[in-house]
Amino acid sequence: MTRSVVVTGVGLVTPLGQSAGEILDRIAAGNTAASKIPYDAGALLCPYYAPVSRFDPDAFFPENKTLRLMNRDAQMAVVAAHIAMEDAGVRADHTYPSEQIALYGSTGVSNMAVEEMSRIIEYAAADDGSLDLRRFGQIALKRVRPVMSFRILANMPICFVSIFENIRGQNAVYTPWEGQGAQAIASGIRAIQRGDVPCALVGSCDVKTRELSLVNLQQLGVFSSWEHHGRGCIPAEGAGFLVLEDQQKAAERGKRAYARIADYAIRSTESSGDLKSTLTSVMLSLQRTSYGAVIAGGDGDAAIDGSERQAFEQAGVNAVEFLRPKSHVGNLFAAAAPVQVALAAELVSHRNAGRPVLANCFGFGTEQASFLLETPCRGES
Secondary structure, three states: OOOOEEEEEEEEEEOOEOOHHHHHHHHHOOOOOOEEOOOOOOOOOOOEEEOOOOOOHHHOOOOOHHHHHOOHHHHHHHHHHHHHHHHHOOOEOOOEOHHHEEEEEEEOOOOOOHHHHHHHHHHOEOOOOOEOHHHHHHHHHHHOOOOHHHHHOOOHHHHHHHHHHOOOOOEEEEOOOHHHHHHHHHHHHHHHHOOOOOEEEEEEEEEOOOHHHHHHHHHOOOOHHHHHHOOOOOEEEEEEEEEEEEHHHHHHOOOOOOEEEEEEEEEEOOOOOOHHHHHHHHHHOOOOOEEEEEEOOOOOOHHHHHHHHHHHHHHOOEEEEEEOOHHHHOEOHHHHHHHHHHHHHHHHHHHOOOOOEEEEEOOOOOEEEEEEEEOOOOOOO
16 A cells, blocks of 8 residues: 655744745745855856855854864755755654654755865866876875865765754655755655655755855856846745655654645656656646646746746646746756745645645756645545
8 A cells, every 4th residue: 555645843944034924925925045256256257146144053063073174065955955955843763763764865066166166176186287196196285184085075965964853763865956955855755655764864965155156057058048148047045844754653642743744746757858848748748737736846947937937828727826936936947846845745734725736847958847745635645
């Protein structure tokens, strides 16, 4: 028997707020987190970014020395995960044995600050400025603190989450785009549906507001829409985590769920493929066309926005309300998917009169996904 999966906890750290309700309120008010890049960004095609202006991990984990070993994305991850677990009322080895809580996460890349990399660059450079592998091996590496490995490895933020929340169940880490964040959510859903675990913590973190991240995005062509159309995605930073549970288990402990994940779909496309067809296929596979609300995936990039609009038409999707959170929050890339799903869960739970909500996790990379959320039925298991 396939088990029903519900969202019982939400934890967010975003440029527009740290709760789904606050973010939706600010979107309704027309607020945006975008601001001018403060440092010399003359070579960048994108003039804006969306940082988290107020973030204090010590407020959640006072006097925890482990925070000093962590990069900013990992700090945001452990805070968002902790908020989600508290919201769900789940504690490892109390609510469920730690081995029966799964952890699936996604992270981005290029999250290091320039000043943290400068020593490597300085001592690995030849006289003409090119990379000298001999100097890199004999000089640069000797001047790097070992703790830097905690900040470079892409799996470390999720490892820190498992340590902070004492989670010892099955786990996996995906990188680096929104589609991989969606894969992390889907892995948690499948683990519960199969009966492998009663509970899964799923989510992502990413920091795309630092110089190296912005340069990397430009090199990958992410900012091409700014060059050709004068608008495009606004890179942001943050983290989002969801607690998923077997609906029957959640009901047995008296926990009210935000929403039930009724279905989801993930499709892959080649980078040179037809994005519109892929997005259409994703939405058609959910076999539903009418929604109370759609959390759209468009982020200002002309190609993605246009493909999504055309896909809505081809798939026959209609909704009472279409929301485009990334135009307000910014694009969190690897962390975008759990934020999209969290906003959908909030709409189902508090603002949408029981109508289903579609959360599109469309973006850069080859993986595209959608999640269908609806009000849990009483007695459903």
